[in-house]
Amino acid sequence: MRKTALNCVYDLAKQDERIVFIGSDLGPGVLGAMKSEIPERFFMEGISEQHVIGMSAGLAMEGFIPYVNTIATFLTRRCYEQIALDLCLQDLPVRLIASGGGVVYAPLGPTHLAVEDIAIMRALPNMTVVAPCDADEMSRLMAQTLDWPHPIYIRLGKGGDAIVSREEHGFEIGKAILLQEPGAGLFVTTGVMTQLALQAVDLLKEEGLTCGVLHIHTVKPLDHVALSHWLPKVKGVVTVEEHTRIGGLGSAILEFCNDQMPGQAAKIARIGIPDHFAEQYGSQNSLLAHWGITVETLCNVMRKQLQNA
Amino acid sequence: MDQRSKQLRKLIVRGLEGGGRGHIGSSMSLVEIMRVLFDSYLRFRPSDATWPDRDRLILSKGHGCLALYAILADKGFFDPEELDSFCKFNARLGGHPELGKVPGVEASTGALGHGLPMAVGMALAAKIKKQSHRIVVIMGDGEINEGTVWEAAMSASKHQLTNLIAMVDYNKLQSYGATKEVLDLEPLADKWRAFGFEVVEVDGHDMSALENLVARLPLNAQKPTAVICHTIKGKGIPFAEGKAEWHHKSGLSSDDISALYECLL
Numbered sequence: 217m218r219k220t221a222l223n224c225v226y227d228l229a230k231q232d233e234r235i236v237f238i239g240s241d242l243g244p245g246v247l248g249a250m251k252s253e254i255p256e257r258f259f260m261e262g263i264s265e266q267h268v269i270g271m272s273a274g275l276a277m278e279g280f281i282p283y284v285n286t287i288a289t290f291l292t293r294r295c296y297e298q299i300a301l302d303l304c305l306q307d308l309p310v311r312l313i314a315s316g317g318g319v320v321y322a323p324l325g326p327t328h329l330a331v332e333d334i335a336i337m338r339a340l341p342n343m344t345v346v347a348p349c350d351a352d353e354m355s356r357l358m359a360q361t362l363d364w365p366h367p368i369y370i371r372l373g374k375g376g377d378a379i380v381s382r383e384e385h386g387f388e389i390g391k392a393i394l395l396q397e398p399g400a401g402l403f404v405t406t407g408v409m410t411q412l413a414l415q416a417v418d419l420l421k422e423e424g425l426t427c428g429v430l431h432i433h434t435v436k437p438l439d440h441v442a443l444s445h446w447l448p449k450v451k452g453v454v455t456v457e458e459h460t461r462i463g464g465l466g467s468a469i470l471e472f473c474n475d476q477m478p479g480q481a482a483k484i485a486r487i488g489i490p491d492h493f494a495e496q497y498g499s500q501n502s503l504l505a506h507w508g509i510t511v512e513t514l515c516n517v518m519r520k521q522l523q524n525a
Numbered sequence: 526m527d528q529r530s531k532q533l534r535k536l537i538v539r540g541l542e543g544g545g546r547g548h549i550g551s552s553m554s555l556v557e558i559m560r561v562l563f564d565s566y567l568r569f570r571p572s573d574a575t576w577p578d579r580d581r582l583i584l585s586k587g588h589g590c591l592a593l594y595a596i597l598a599d600k601g602f603f604d605p606e607e608l609d610s611f612c613k614f615n616a617r618l619g620g621h622p623e624l625g626k627v628p629g630v631e632a633s634t635g636a637l638g639h640g641l642p643m644a645v646g647m648a649l650a651a652k653i654k655k656q657s658h659r660i661v662v663i664m665g666d667g668e669i670n671e672g673t674v675w676e677a678a679m680s681a682s683k684h685q686l687t688n689l690i691a692m693v694d695y696n697k698l699q700s701y702g703a704t705k706e707v708l709d710l711e712p713l714a715d716k717w718r719a720f721g722f723e724v725v726e727v728d729g730h731d732m733s734a735l736e737n738l739v740a741r742l743p744l745n746a747q748k749p750t751a752v753i754c755h756t757i758k759g760k761g762i763p764f765a766e767g768k769a770e771w772h773h774k775s776g777l778s779s780d781d782i783s784a785l786y787e788c789l790l
């Protein structure tokens with residue numbers, strides 16, 4: 217996903233002189249072709265994330281469209297005020313490409329996990345928050361980032377994630393994609409949790425429970441139209457995200473319900489990361505399993521939602 | 526390189542083998558710095574890791590933690606066998622060091638640029654409480670790109686923290702490549718001097734130079750001390766020395782591990 221995203225930046229930069237790339241201190245050779253072909257619009261600034269955000273704001277104020285890439289948690293936690301004021305308050309078209317969203321960097325411990333990034337980015341006015349589910353969807357998203365007039369936070373998964381998005385669904389920022397028609401139940405997911413939900417749908421189908429998957433690649437702005445349409449049609453809803461249960465996709469949907477269709481909230485259960493720092497290392501999958509973010513749990517929670525309905 | 530330096534590097538390789546990954550170059554450049562601190566400078570009690578009068582060492586470049594784990598194991602804070610669990614699910618020894626998990630680790634680091642501010646707080650606390658222990662913080666050269674380092678440096682000078690020793694592992698490389706190209710730090714000694722530190726430069730792999738230096742600390746009765754250690758990233762592993770590609774490796778095979786051990790015979 218990261219490779220795809222960065223290659224898209226290079227492709228866009230070839231076509232459009234407003235595009236600049238800024239990395240902090242990435243791996244050796246990153247975007248080497250862009251650096252040698254368009255050195256005047258390729259920057260590796262050093263381990264100075266806060267400065268990088270301010271610098272991207274300055275470039276954007278003068279008409280450039282900066283694409284900034286570094287590790288998700290350093291981009292969000294560390295630069296929060298710069299993002300809030302330099303980018304969001306001034307509403308500038310800067311794109312933040314956040315590597316390792318969620319617990320991709322599990323072996324590196326809690327300093328390297330981005331588990332509240334969606335919550336804190338979503339809380340900022342003017343910010344757009346997108347978490348594509350696979351590399352194909354990433355390239356469809358990147359094509360649309362060019363003319364979006366606001367800052368965008370783009371959350372990347374591990375890479376090598378199974379391709380489940382489909383060309384025919386297209387891609388529009390802010391428009392959810394129904395990957396699987398619901399029967400009684402609906403999983404509402406973002407990022408690579410969409411893959412997990414699709415697996416759960418297959419398992420549940422074997423027991424005669426038909427469930428759908430609504431893939432919310434854009435957590436903000438949230439697709440109210442899709443939610444208003446689908447939530448009342450199903451008996452149970454399970455939201456799934458690789459993110460703390462506080463403030464992410466599940467919370468966004470509950471907020472929407474509370475504001476616009478309070479009767480729907482009761483059918484919603486949220487799956488996400490519990491409210492404490494990771495205490496183990498291992499791998500992304502072992503951490504997710506430890507927290508019960510597995511196909512089995514998705515099935516169990518959905519069964520329970522449907523029983524209660 | 527003498528046997529003790531090789532032995533400590535072998536412990537690092539043991540951790541790399543256990544985790545199948547790790548920051549190789551970043552850890553190898555720290556070995557002699559850790560060695561001189563733990564052999565000849567810091568006061569500590571391995572069986573009583575939180576002894577109140579101990580000196581505090583913060584590894585601010587937390588990604589170099591295998592070098593810290595190696596010396597802590599060597600000193601008996603935990604069994605060297607524990608290095609086999611590096612980065613594993615239930616391990617105490619993670620890819621970055623965490624306070625409260627690993628005996629001898631004084632602060633959770635991993636996000637760069639946090640060590641010096643915490644060290645300033647600790648040094649100030651010791652001063653207020655009239656305690657005589659010392660605070661040592663080790664930073665990477667890339668790490669000191671971060672503004673927080675320089676904010677803390679001004680504060681250390683303001684508070685005349687003579688009990689604070691700030692060390693820079695100046696291996697001339699950061700993640701992307703040469704510090705000179707990514708963000709040149711020079712003139713580095715002058716920078717620390719301008720920020721109010723007494724500065725000394727040393728070959729960070731020369732044990733006798735390091736021994737002489739720590740015997741003279743602190744260098745100034747009014748100022749905090751900065752020690753710029755000239756080092757080689759990947760030191761001791763000829764094929765990794767000075768190579769940005771060896772900053773971090775994952776998916777290390779048993780052949781890779783054997784090749785690393787072979788360098789340390």
Ligand SMILES: Cc1ncc(C[n+]2csc(CCOP(=O)(O)OP(=O)(O)O)c2C)c(N)n1
Binds near residue numbers: 242263635694
């Ligand atoms: C705030 C922050 N930004 C980025 C990183 C990712 N990162 C880990 S190590 C590293 C390079 C560190 O270079 P240096 O301080 O010179 O240490 P070396 O490994 O060269 O000894 C980077 C960018 C991080 N850990 N923390």
